[in-house]
Structure formats: structure tokens, C-alpha cells
Amino acid sequence: MAADFSALGVKPWLVTSLAAMAIKRPTPIQAACIPEILKGKNCIGGSRTGSGKTVAFAVPILQMWAQDPFGVFALVLTPTRELALQLAEQFTALGAPQNLKLCLVIGGVDMRTQALALAQRPHVIIATPGRLADHIRSSGEDTIAGLRRVRVVVLDEADRLLDEGFAEELVECLSVVPDQYGDTKARRPARQTLLFTATVTESVRALKEGEGRAKEKGGREVFVSEIDTDSLAIPPSLHQTYLFKSSTVHLPFLHTLLSTPLNSKKSTIIFTNRKATAQILTHTLKSLGHRVTPLHSSLSQRERIDSLGRFRAGAARILIATDVASRGLDIPEVEMVINFDVPRDPDDYIHRIGRTARAGKKGESVTFVDENTVQLILAIEERVGRKMEAYVEEEGVSLEGRVVREELKKVSEAKRVAMLNIEQGRDEKGRKKAGKRRLEVADGGERKKLR
Template sequence: MSKSFTNLGVSKWLNESLSQMAITTPSAIQTACIPAVLEGRDCIGGAKTGSGKTIAFAAPILTKWSEDPSGIYGLVLTPTRELALQIAEQFAALGANMNLKTCVVVGGVDMVQQTIELQRRPHIVIATPGRLADHIKSSGEETVGGLRRVKFLVLDEADRLLSESFASDLSECINILPNPQDRQTLLFTATVTDAVRALKDRPVKEGKKAPFVHEVPADIAIPTTLSQTYIFIPSYVREAYLYALLTLEENAKKSAIVFVNRTRTAETLRRMLQILGVKATSLHSEMPQSERMNALGRFRAEAARVMIATDVAGRGLDIPLVEMVVNFDIPADADDYVHRVGRTARAGRAGESVSFVTERDVTRIQNIEERVNSKMTKYEGLSENKIIKDSLQDASEAKREATMAMEKEGFGEKRRIQKSKAASGMALNNTKKLIAKGNKKPKKSSA
């Protein structure tokens, strides 16, 4: 008998909600994890992008919540604002028939409004660690006190949340929650790293079962319908090659995500392509939240066929119709490459990835090929003569125009000021420590 959500233990009302969303057959990770969570076990779930991880944790949480709805029942932490909003949409859709109240706590949005929503004790809070940590430090017990009684903590994209960049904020968030023995902790990720896997070895309270672990087989990390190609080029002509690639006759109507490593590159390429007549949008951390959501909406609605993005779009986001992924910059981490190219060739459809390989990227490409256990093939659609003839001058002029406009607008100035203030604050603290150390009286010798 084939599995159904009812067979897994999901509430009848939730099964009906899933059916209304045309979700009737559980995926592998849902089949594995939902029963374990309903048994009361902590869970580490690894599965490739697009495999249904959100429902794998949302379904058991909502089933348990409906049996005993009280206060802030679950906290979901995720690394990006877009993922937080997407997860909130899924919770809201699943719980619509039961008047589920959700609250999204992310940066770029008015903190006062978030404070009011938290004080109303929503059932599920979905947050990025940085903004939630800000509330914990500054908004008072009336606002964050409900977090002290949550029944579930979810770390979505757990490998990123457990990295050094989130360490301080994540610690602030977790410290306000009940002890691990008094809540269920669910970690979900497309990459089960050693840091994630190590959590299963933590001591557990007597009577509580060890965490359940479900990992994706490594050999299916890259879709079999994905064509992986490369173009070996000098770094200073990448813009011309990108313009030529996107406007080739066979690519001119394809939806594409172009991944870059820096926000400035993303903004430069977006402006350059728009000047050249390509319908492009961008997604990066220096955009206001409203602009980020508008950009995603335009791309999903196919009002823009090209999105230039940093790795903020590499994971989890539901962007179903992507025919091509271009790695304008090669990522330092091979797993980031896996997440990027996983944006295309989904649900059995064909897809294509093209990586721009410069003289500095050879080692990174070797690491990627070793990670995915396959070799990239050379992209044959572009010739150097064609680039020089048709694209080089136009792309160079458009890039120059885009760069000048960004300089005039002071792009990135806010971030530079913040970094400067942070560096000054650190230097001041270090100076105070040295002064305090110098003022200490020397210990008397025992001689």
C-alpha cells in the first residue's frame, strides 16, 4: 500500500489542507521524518533542494499544535529573509482552516510592528537569527517572553545557521528557549555537514529517544537531467561573454539565474544588462526588503527572464521555472555549487548550467567535479571572434555606464559606514582592555 499523509499520522484536517494544495503523496524525506517527529524525537533531515523539507517539519508541528494550541508553539530559524517569508506562506496555507497565526521576524521591516505581533503570541514564529536576536536584546520580556515556552525549534538550512557567521545571533536566540530536553529540535538542510551530524551525539534526557537522522544519498545531489558545461575565459571579458550567452538565439527566451559572489557584482550586472535591453532583475543583501520581494515576484511572473543573484537565492527558494544557471563567479565551497545548479533541472525537467572559469578558478572547479563525481563539458555555443565582433564593445560601455551610476548614487556606502563603525568599536574595546590591563596593580612577589 502506498504511503499517504494519514498513514504517517498527520491530522485529518491537515491532510485535507494538503489535498487542497494538490499535495497527496509524501516525498521520501516526509515519509521518513514525519512519524519520527510525531513520536517526540529530535530530527536531522537532509534532502536535496525541492524535496519537500518544509512540509516534513511543518506537518508534524501543526498536527501536535492542533492537539494542544498554546502560546508561541514553534520557532523556525532560517538564514535569509526570502526563505523566512516563503516558509511563513506555507505555514499560513497549511493552517488557514484552523486560524493559525504566524509572525515573520526579519530585517528590513519595521521593528515596532514586529514587536506588536510578537506580543500577540502568534502560534508560529519564523525568523532570521539577526533580527530575532535584536528583539531579544532590546524589546523586553513582554515581547519575547513567549519564546521561553516553545515546543519546537526548527533550524532550516541548518548547515548555514551553524556556521561561524551566525554563531553569536543564533546563540542569543537559543538561550531564551526551553532546555533541549524540554523541546523538540528539528534540523533540516540540503547538506548534512559534520557540524550538523555531530548534534545527534549530544546526551539525551533519560526516557527521550536519540535523534532521528535521515540523509540524502550523495549520488543524487546533482539532477541526472542537468547538463553541466564550462567556458574558459579571461576574467576581464566575462561581462561580454555573459551578454553574448544570454542573447544567443537558443537562449534568448530562457529563464536564467546568474550567480555571483558579491553584491556589487550583482548590481553592476543587473544595470548593465538592462542598459543592453535584457529584462533582468537582481537579488542581494544590499537591496531593501520590499525591492527583494518585488524582484522575486517579477522573476516568478516572468516579467524578468534573468535574475542576477548572490547565494541568497542559492537555497530553498521556490523558483520552479529556471532553465539555465550561470556561475559568473565560481563559489569557494563546492556545496554552494550544488545548491546553485539545483535551481534548474527540477522535478525531472531538463536544465543547463554554464560556469565561467577564469585562470584563478581551476582548483575550485576540480573540487566541484570531485564533489559531484562528474566532469563538466566545454560549452560550444560561443566563439572568441563572435564575442569580439558582437558583444565586447557594447558590454564594456554598458558596464562603464552602470558603474558610474552606482558611484553617483553611493551604492554600498551604508554597508561601508557600518563596517567602519564596527571596526572602530572593536578598536575602542581593545584599547579599553589594554588600559584596564595596564591599570592593574602588579602582584606582590612571594620571594
């Protein structure tokens, strides 16, 4: 492995930018992919979460762009707003010495503002597929014209983007960029395609074969690097445990688990399968004295950014999230991950627990299990190649005893109040929306009178 980035062919200005971000030596995925991408090859990079995949594609993209900084050079697609924001931060920091112009295209932000930014031909566009597809359908040719000459397309978290849920939007996004074969008559080269993922799924493997056939038709050569994927995606420093209890008492046990002497100060992410569950946990645990903050799709973009910022800064000790927080987010100090709900897809489990035990640090995961989710646990264990251990209580602490004696009634009451507050909040939001609609209708009537 290269001792530093200079040995990989990275220009001095980028080496300086990396050093300013405390990145001085390349990780294995960076050492493998950066030189090959700089040679113009397509790349499929598989490496476990936290291994530095963003730098592996951002550095060569910025180096190639700086040689000809004109028009839209790269399009980066990623599945969630939070990942898009994080990618934007890293690209901006690395590209600052060369005055990189970046455009972020995500939901929850005014489309007109985004359309104006796209029309200005930024150098790099980072987008979620749904919002970019909206612009392609409705914002006009002036907005999307720059995409037609994109040189590099990146699919970050490629296994997720290639799921059926993104299929229609992904096809729409790729329909406006150069294809993978190029056009010799129009002197338009084949686009360079970079796919990065922590878990190499069947859909990614199928794409490997397709990209290989593309070369035969005039496309680019394909470089493939798989480092620490599949079962090795789980760091050896991560201790995986489960807590088997009836689902009716999971919440009291969660509160008690978070309050034990060893856990009461740990930075923790709690994952749920549904945003409704995340809302109930947030309100209940907050009323029980825990410093919690939520992250799910029912929140506005500003609320999501603020919530993640509070957790990163330590203002909130516990982040309660759906799977929008399970992939790629760089939160270095997470000490424990709790699966309040067992994920239905074993790969989602890998991504969730990958939020802890990063960069060689120790971490712990606790998964709540009941009689209805045992089969899901067995599927997860088969996928990761390791058995979970039963959660061992701290010396002198009986979770069962505390729940039965002290916490059951208190938590039940807190949950009841939480559900009432959530319902009242929904009613208030509904009244505000209805009032806003009435104002819009009235405003429309006044405009007609003035015509």
C-alpha cells in the same frame, strides 16, 4: 513509501490543505520524517534541494499544535529573509483551516511592529537569527516571554545556520527557549528539535552525536534520515558545463551566451559572489536589452520581495543574485543557472545549481572559469563526484566570433555607463541620508524649545 499522507497519520484537515496546494503524495523525506516527528522524536533530515523538506516539518508541527493551540508552539529559524517569507507562505496556507497565527521576524521591517506581534503570543514564529537576537537583546521580557515555552525548534538549512557566521546569534536565540533535556521540577518537557538540510556537513554530524548523548540525560530520542544528500544532491537531469575564458571578457561572453537562439528565452539565474558585481551586471545587462532583476542584501526588503515576484511571474527573465537566492527558494521554472563567479565553497555550488532541474525537469548550469579559479572547479568536481563538461556552442553560433566582431565594444560601453549610474545613485542616496539627518537634528532642537 506511503501512498498518501493519511497513511502517515496526517489528519484529514491537513490532507485537504496539502491537496489544495497540489501536494497529494509524500516525497521520500516526508514519508520518513513525518511519522517520527509526530511520535515526539528529535529529527535530523537530510535531503536534496527541492525534495519537500518544508512540508516534512510543517505538517507534523501543525498537527501537534492543533491538538493544543495555545501560546507559541514552534520557532523556525532560517538563514535568509527570502526563505523566511517562503516558509511563512507555506505555514499560512497549511494552517489556514485552524486559524493559525504566525509572526515573521526578519530584517528590513520595523522592530516595534514585530515586538507587538511577538507579545501577542503567535502560534508559530519564523525568524532569521540576527533579527530575533536583536529582539532578545533589546525588546524586553514581555516581547520574548512566549519563547520560553516553545515546544518545537526548527533549524532550516541547518548546515548554514551552524556556520561560524551565525554562531553568536544562534546561541542567543536558543538561550531563551527550553533546552534539550527538559526540567522535571518545573514540569517543562525537553524541546523537540528538528534540523533539515540539503548537505550534511561536519557540524551537522557533530550535532547528531550531541543529540544522541542528550537522550541519555533525559532528552528525546533522535531520528536521522539522509535521502539523496552529498553528491546525489545534484539531479541526474542537470547538465553541468563550464566556459573557460579570461576574466576580462566574461561579461561580453555572458551577454552573448544569454542572446543565443537556444538561450534567449530561458528563465535564468546568474549568481555572483559579491553584491557589487550583481549591481554592475544588472545595470549593464538591462542597458543591453535583457529583462533582468536583482536580488542581494543592498536592496530594501520591499525591493527584494518585488524583485523575486517579478522573476517568479516571468516579468523578468533573468534574476541576478548573490547567495541569498541559492538556498531553498521555490522557483519551479528555472531552466538555466549561470555562475558568473565560481563559489569558494563547493556546497554553495550545489545549492546554486539546485535552483534548476527540480522535480525531475531538465536544467543546465554554466560556470565561468579562468586561470585563477581552476582549483576551485577541481574542488567542486571532487565534492559532487562528477566532472563538468566544456560548454558546447549551438550549431551555427560562435560565441568567440560574436564577442570579438560585434559585442566587445558595445558591452564595454554599457558597463562604463552602468558604473557611472551606480556611482550617481550612491551619491543621491548619500544626499538623501544627509538631508534626513539634518531634519532629525532640527526636529530635535524644536522639541527642546517646546519643553
